[in-house]
Amino acid sequence: MRAYLPVACACAALALVGVPAASAVADSGPSVAFTIGDSRIAESSGLAASRLHPGVYWTHNDSGDGPYVFAIDSRTGKTLAKVTMRGIHARDCEAISLGPDGDLYVGDIGDNLNGAWPEVWIYRFPEPRQLHDQTVDVTRFTVRYQNGPRDAEALMVHPRTGRVYIASKNDNGGHLYAGPTTLSAKGVNVFRPIADVPWVTDGAFSPDGSRLVLRGYFWATDYRWVNGSPQKIGSLDVPVQPQGESVTYTTDGRALxxxxxxxxxxVWRAPLSGADLPDNVAPASDAKSGGHNGKGGATESTTKDTKTTKGSKVAGVALVVGIGLLGIWVRNAARRRRRQND
Incomplete structure (x- = not known):
């Protein structure tokens, strides 16, 4: 949710030197799927595809809003339901994920004070079978990190095992944390680091659990999920957005x-292909090789695609995001000051 001033200044500087705007749309792959039309949703920070309601996506605001989750119709962009979590004082909800139990998991895991809160929370409730405004009871889980407080914006529930993972962030990158095999509503759930990951704003598992994608403002990386740990495949093309906060797979696993x-x-839809596709829909050759050349590196085509798209990503971000991020940083700095005064 929080943008950094150095990033904003760098983007603004690139824009001022005249990077061509045409390169921002050089790749016609991703396209706008729908626009969230609800004025109550101004800081959408998480995204999860419904399993019960085709074409519906769950989202929520981050800090400053109440304990609310919204169901959005991707065909119209309209809100079909506002769900209120009973008895919850939401502090900074940053992520939402759907578990194999059919429950929605909301991660109240943001920390604008750079790791000042010793505990964060996860809220769980069954995905509503009927879409209308309603209040639901939730199970609340208390979370601590093994190596101390962390700021985080990405929470992912594995669709097969039900294990919950959190990706933290800081200026130099973060860690991927694994929760206990089963969360407990009694006591504290300790999340332990299992891998280093880049600075991320959200993440998601593919529906079959064979892939993990992590995104930041300007990039995304996908991983093959093997025996409970990530193995990097490569970079993914990310659409230029004012403040890219969320990512999820479509229910068929063929797009992000x-x-x-x-x-x-x-909300943009970006089709997947080759080794980036989950195992249950990937071509047999890619599923076996993982999209690698057998020497531990990406295939030649993947490397060329990465180089080709890098310039367009930087240019698009510089032109569209630079000044906007500066405004976001100022807004969030004021928000942090208010929290400190409280």
């Missing part, structure tokens, strides 16, 4: 959906 903060924010 990217969300952003902002009023009337657009």
């Amino acid at each position: 959906m990217y969300g952003s903060e902002g009023h009337e924010s657009k």
Whole structure:
């Protein structure tokens, strides 16, 4: 949710030197799937595809909003339901994920004070079978990190095992944390680091559990999930967004959906191909090789695609995001000051 001033200044500087705007749309792969039309959703920070309701996506605001989750119709962009979590004082909800039990998991895991809160929380409730405004009872889980407080925005529930993972962030990158095999509503759930990951704003498992994707503002990386740990495949093309906060797979696993903060924010659909596809829909050769050349590196085509798209990503971000991120940083700095005064 929080943008850094150095990033904003760097982007603004690139824009001022005249990077061509045409390169921002050089790749026509990703396209806008729908626009969130609800004025109450100004800081969409998580995204999860419904299993019960085809074409519906769950989202929520981050800090400053109440304990609310919204069901959005991807065909119209309209809100079909506002779900209120009973008895919850939401502090900074940053992520949402759907577990194999059919429950939604909401991660109240953000920390604008750079790791000042010793505990964060996860809220769980069954995905509503009927879409209308309602209040639901939730199970609340207390979370601590083994190596001390962390700021985080990504929470992922594995669709086969039900294990919950959190990706933390800081200026130099973060860690992927694994929760206990089963969360307990009594006592504290200790999350332990299992891998280093980049600075991320969200993440998601593929529906079959064979892939993990982590995204930041300007990039995304996908991983093959093997025996409870990530193995990097490569970089993914990310659409240019004002403040890219969320990502999830479509229910068929063939595309990624990217969300952003902002009023009337657009959710983009980016088709997947080759080794980036989950195992249950990937071509047999890619599923076996993992999209690698057998020497531990990416295939030649993947490397070329990465180089080709890198310039367009930087240019698009510089032109569209630079000044916007500066404003976001100022807004969030003021928010942190208010929290410290409270």
